[in-house]
Amino acid sequence: MSDARQYFQLPTPFAMKRGGSLHGAHVAYETWGTLSAERDNALLILTGLSPSAHAAANDIDPSPGWWEEMIGPGKAIDTSRWFVICVNSLGSDKGSTCPASIDPATGEPYRLTFPDLSLEDVAHASHAMVTSLGIDKLACLIGCSMGGMSALAYMLLHPGSVRTHISVDTAPQAQPFAIAIRSLQREAIRLDPHWNDGQYDNERYPDIGMSIARKLGVITYRSAMEWNGRFARIRLDPEQREDQPFGFEFQVESYLEGHAQRFVRTFDPNSYLYLSRASDWFDISEYGNGSVLEGLKRIHIEQALVIGVSTDILFPLEQQEQIAEGLEAAGANVQFVALDSPQGHDAFLVDIENYSRAIGGFLSRL
Template sequence: MTEFIPPGSRFHALPSPFPMKRGGQLHGARMAFETWGTLDADGGNAILIVTGLSPNAHAASNAQDPSPGWWEAMLGPGKPIDTERWFVVCVNSLGSCKGSTGPASPDPATGEPYRLSFPELSVEDGADAAVSVVRALGITQLACLIGNSMGGMTALAVLLRHPGIARSHINISGSAQALPFSIAIRSLQREAIRLDPLWNGGHYTEERYPESGMRMARKMGVITYRSALEWDGRFGRVRLDSDATDEDPFGLEFQVESYLEGHARRFVRFFDPNCYLYLSRSMDWFDLAEYGQGDVMAGLAGLRVASALSIGAATDILFPLQQQEQIADGLRAGGAEAEFLALPSPQGHDAFLVDIARFGPAVAGFLAVT
């Protein structure tokens, strides 16, 4: 059980006990976060970023950690999220293994990792933990709340559970509920991990680690993060220059297979399997219809924010465009000035991470009038 904490992380102690939505509570829990820019005297220029499943709090380089962050092209001086104007906070999700308390963290009651004794995790728990960081920084109201992928769900939960916390909201490739296709993919990913004999009911070690299960889970994820259009344009049917198939007739033969294998191997030892299981399941459980008497649009209409932008990529199969359009329509029904923007990016769900040429101007344009 290993935690992977960026060197620039700061920590906020959550209230103890910290109650969880589905029961149970945490004691001595913490949230990892990083900041950029300077908070105005009135605290009115604050932006909170809540992330997808796997990122840490290091969204961009800063004085504490000059290494490039996962959203380096989007965040910084003169960039779409301009830190010369905004004070930006990015939190690592509750339940993660990158600084915030999760299944890989030590349980103060035993001194051993929580593993599967960690309480059932919901997106709403992550929202409450993120707001606790914001409040601790002296921020009464955010100028903008930004969430992408799973963070889009978390952001909606923040608006739900903390009315008035943000004047505006940008939801990027997010959703108000998990759809069957996404649930099915994540279910298979979790099954791949749990069926690895070395998972051992969550009691693995660094020496006996469910690497095969994590590799398969990550490969399935990466396939859905990009589009068929990009896979074709990037790799085509190019074969590897290798004689490996002579030794293993079912081994890697195409460049796309080699790419997936390399990507998965880089990931498996840098994300804790139990944390992956908990965060993945929390996304499947999230459904704003729960707060709208079974109607997701009613759940969205119950959220209060002055203005919002919901953005998606036309080729996203994991969080398809109709989900971002639904968010805009639902927030508009609740009184927000909400816009939906469909971007023709060929790069699928991951487009917001790599297609800054399209996503950057959309974010910058919205913030310019915020």
């Protein structure tokens, strides 16, 4: 399998919002479709915390992407019409410069010497990559989960660079519940003795901390309704149970363990810590004198689709309503879609039928 990743070298030094700068940094991205001669059909996708830029299969890398059913010829995000770009967030270890990258000044991995990361930095890096392709104005900017926050920063910090926006299961600022969960995830990693203040390696690796962090995440990405429907109180067969005190007894415990094991070694723990904290720090009200609405009113675009799901406990529906209200107050023509998918926050990855209808419908009218 070939790698479809392309790399954009960020300007050096690349100044970070909270101080410090990166030298020789880059972001990874992938593309689908063809950029029009007028360069007016570009659609950028900003991702959640853990996905790579590989949102869908393409000629170079045919493996399924994380939004495979959404992107492609004739799909909701129709690549026969749109030139689709998906960028891997600065700070993520899926190809972009991150805490696991080599610091050119020392020849060693940055680890915790990586500058404090904000979602504004993610937005600036993404914007620099887009403009390097000769695209002055995106036809549409799509942000999912954490990427939706990065998208708000992108539009606010680069006025006039986006025509329309699709906001998917996100928020204008983290609420205390989301901060509390992410704080616990970070604590699980930091308290793993193998984390060792960020100085781990493959032999001594914070597997347990990452596993607990992932389990906490998976619990909040879905809804209680879905957990009840899928697992009820079904117990594991005796031979599947752990032969130790307080070992796994219920199917839901085993499910979470499987999820965690598949994730643990696929994401750099320090990168996870940096991106998680960047999500907590983001607050659009910083740009509106302490008011979310006033911050959102500084974003000027033509049209927006704001999608949320009633079962999302991490980014509750009222936060999507806030975004819709703010963009509308700023003069955009806004369509707000509230879905009742049982899958909670992760619905945009699972309930493809309903999300496709909303996103495909919006894009077809542009």
